[in-house]
Amino acid sequence: MNHRCHFGAARTPARAAALLTSRTALTLALTAALPCTPALADTPHRHAPDGQTLETVHVTALRTDGPLVTATATNPPDQPPASDGADVLRRLPGFDVVRKGGTNGDPSLRGMGGSRLGILSDDGRIGGTCPSRMDPPTAYISPALYSKVVVIKGPESVIYGAGHSAGIVRFERDKPDLTQATMKGDASLTVGSNDHRAANLNLTAGDAHGYLQASASRDRADDYDDGRGQRVRSAYMHWNAQLTAGWTPDADTRVALSAGRGNGRAAYAFASMDGVQFKRDTLSLEASRTHLAPWWSKLELSLYDNRANHIMDNYTLREPDPSSMMPMAMAANLTRRSFGGRLAATLTPSSDWSIILGGDAHTDTHHHRSGGPRGSMSDYHDLPLARDARIADAGLFAQATWQLDESQRLVGGIRADRAQMRAYQLQAMSMDDGSGGMAGMGTSMAGDMDMSMPTTGTVAQTRHDLLRAGFLRYETDANDMPVHFYAGLGHSEREPDYWELLGDHADSHVSDFLTLRPERTTQLDIGARWQGERFKAWVSAYAGRVDDYIVLHFPAAGMSGAYASNVDARIAGGEAGLDWQGAHWSLESALSYAWGRNDSEHRPLPQMPPLKLKSELGYRQGTWQVHATWTVASAQHRDAVGEGTIVGADLGPSAGYGVLGLNATVKLDARWQLAAGIDNVLDKTYAEHVNAAPVALAGYVGSDATRINEPGRTAWLRANLHF
Template structure:
């Protein structure tokens, strides 16, 4: 299969604009902009910016090779992992929790994937480098960003450009690497005092990679995104913005029976913000969004149908998820007391169509199978804001409603016993956290959070059967309840930064998938509820013994137990440590990263989630990587790296089994990760 460097729908000038932008003589940066480009750090791990909050710049050079999707970037944050299936679009996991336990937002809107097995999970539509900021909240320690975020909240955000005089801002990057990896990104803003126009876009592609044994792993992809926004800023405290975006992709998966032949995205948004309102009223925010994911899966665009498989003929499935919603919130402040309160709502519709033969699905009528509606109210209170002692609390109440529109279900096309029926649940969430500073160096915190989560589309509609005694998963799967204690300690000084966070939680009616008939493909699944316990910790430090040197390390450990069956909870990542060393000068830096992953023997074969199941124990492994960065001038920075320097052959624990279409054996075999890989990236800022 040949991948061209052009893709329909990508502006022809995008690659040329990026290349031209990399020549420094085309523009000069002022002193303020120069200070923003002095950071030569290649990110290997992220540290918390405040208790349970991680804030980072997703544009910074990163090792391993800069991310192709949102899940890949999240792996630099301790506690995150991804369910791997080849080159791109892994499914994110935080502390062993996946799916809608993670609330993922881009520009404060939800874009929910449509594939019944999450081939197009929400982060597969996100290009991290096109955003200005990534904010992560671990645990059920916030209620303002939506319901059900029991594992945490992930927000990809874009800043508001502001101009005091006519001008422009420009950022661009280009990357090349092993396996014909090549990426381009362009972000330009133009404006003056009354407002601005911002456009950004990216494209990324890679061929199949080779593992440490030199074997080809089906993993190629090609994707692009383009977004535009126009904003009105009549003063420094007001913004009204209208935005629109689109994108598409192809992705081949070594661990699935079909590939992603289309990931078409359509997004629209409208937001209003007003700061410094009269009296104690500090801020008003409102936004509306429309996101549509139109996803095509087939077994013929990126592979040849396997006559010995369960799909011997060309087949395709087209699924679509349209999500609309919005929120309004206000903030008030009285000295050291702050309150935020608001409402939000979301509607989502899912439909599908299928076809035998190449392209025949396009002549098949759409069938709507599910509708989701939810609305909620929330408030968060901070007492002691800006002081050494802070109490932060939050409360949220939601109404969630799901309607089953399927008339027939299953391989035998049997009548659906819940056709036309509606489920409605009242859900409550809340938290209470205490934070205490001791001088300028020490901060500790303790928080108790509670979250009630409505079963999502995959848990209600993808499973073949529901809990014992129920007619199906839609009727039988209960909402999931998480109660979790979070503890942590942070230390900051001129020479040393250190932090540790620990958690322990109880999950009532945890939604578990049981796989039957052996293997991921052709198997049946049952969704059921069990009581579970989770616990774990993350820790990190950065030591600066002398000027220019940085030594760092992070550790992440997660544990889970299925209490009903007295066995480990499945899909829990193993203990992982990262150890880094870097030397930085005014214009250049060099560094090394050692990643060590322990064996995982606490497994539950045949159990998992809608994406994957435990395949058995895994051995530990270690990889070593090198990186360097050089600031050519005030505008241009070059960074380079080599990943898996010693060409090790290894596979991640959270993984899909290799598919027989590509010659993998019938017994489950995990997909190996890339062997030795090189990359070079240029960044430009004006």
């Protein structure tokens, strides 16, 4: 009999700095870079094209910082705290998240997810471990520990790694710029439906010569009910802590050492197992020096060593189901270590030119073991962690901005990478399963983990890929008008990732490992922004060709034979938005649409979200304000059942929906603020099109449902303190 999950208090680490004594030496790697436009510069304030300073964002509204760039606060005080990095991204236009339970969803941008979307934490990588994507990279990011998230859409940057054709997501912490002895901080406490409780604390202390930053967060919730009152398996708990020590001997030098640790657990509706450990250990070093010479404005170095240790089982948070494909108590332990770095120099040979030169490198090593619970004959704790993959990449880049005149500029860049993956447990032979794919050992139903140990017939093999990338973009500011236009053409190449070559839905044979080709995306992006005193609007559109797009073919339930293949595809879509701020009233609205076609198979490209519109009407008076949010999605009939990506598979057509949310905030004094809200006010029963299929679990919404439904009516209350 299955039992409901209740998570107790988490064990907090004695201190995050303890990580410093448990690390091996970092391997020196290359690159860190400045953005190509002033809007992305690493300074305490952002600057608009006209030179006016933009205020720091403390609200849910997103900010367009430049062509294809948006930024927003990760933990705005007028919203409940996001459970993980994907929960922040779902609030932005163009993003969708595959729901798997109450947390750890898998994000995608413009219908492109997985490694097509680069996820960086303080410009370092942390990779997921689970072959069925229980722990995407965003599962290890606690938004409350960060200041903002910056998104660069499309293949329009070369300074943040290779293969991120959909875009780059950078979770960033503010860097203190103190001139005198200072101590400041903020804290919040949130309670809500489903016994949701969250708390976070951020402290900064220092002076002109250095600083300390300490952050901690804890978030937990029980299962939620959908709009029909049916329980969805979704309970979770996680905690995170971070400590940073900075040294600023002068105004031009900064060195910062950071250490972090976190853990948690999550009950899943999409899988036959739950995540009972999401442990992260992170260590990073950043150093920068500005004004080195009249022609050399900045030098940056960053190093990181990030580790993820994930455990999943079917007995800690549930009882094994004797009638399922996994009738006995089983567990799997998977680890991934990502270490690397970046080095970049920003050169300004003249007032019209800015050039960024640099490189980056990283190495990821993946291990696994599986077996029974503690005390059993096959206790997985007694087994060694077996290495199954080693992934490495090293690249060089150059990106430049040429100011043609006061209102026109060209931005462009080139990049070259040498990517390598070595797999240690490939099957030497494969057999045709009769359906056009290869019947592979080690595949299973979505969300299940194959518990078989490596066989004696496995072999090791290495593949190498040379990847190229580049872009050129024209930007202009209309004369005597607050209008900005841009048009850019970008190209990006991506090596097949761990999940496409060795994951639960890959055919892990030598032939498939060596023959799956890298993706090659060529995309045109155009757009415009109009910004007035009270009104601003923006529009962006894209159209691209993806040669050798990697699509996953999923077998029917209970059947083996999942595999990946290359197809040629076309993609198109865009986003548009407006923001009006009156004396008391305000209106924000954003529209997004993504379209894709599989030209090789003459069918829609899988995992494409429908047309979506989100609007927010606000009223403020003195120290209080109220907002009403209306989110609408159209029905989606363009699908490719049986196909998908590492993020998930298409489940058929989906219905549209409209959801209303209300929230209010009041500022009690200079230090205290209260916020409250109700999400899904009308208690609608709905599910996102890009989603995961639920499994049958006693007492929960089961296999009779096509998708995992979103939460029903949910209330929350939050108190914020600034000191």
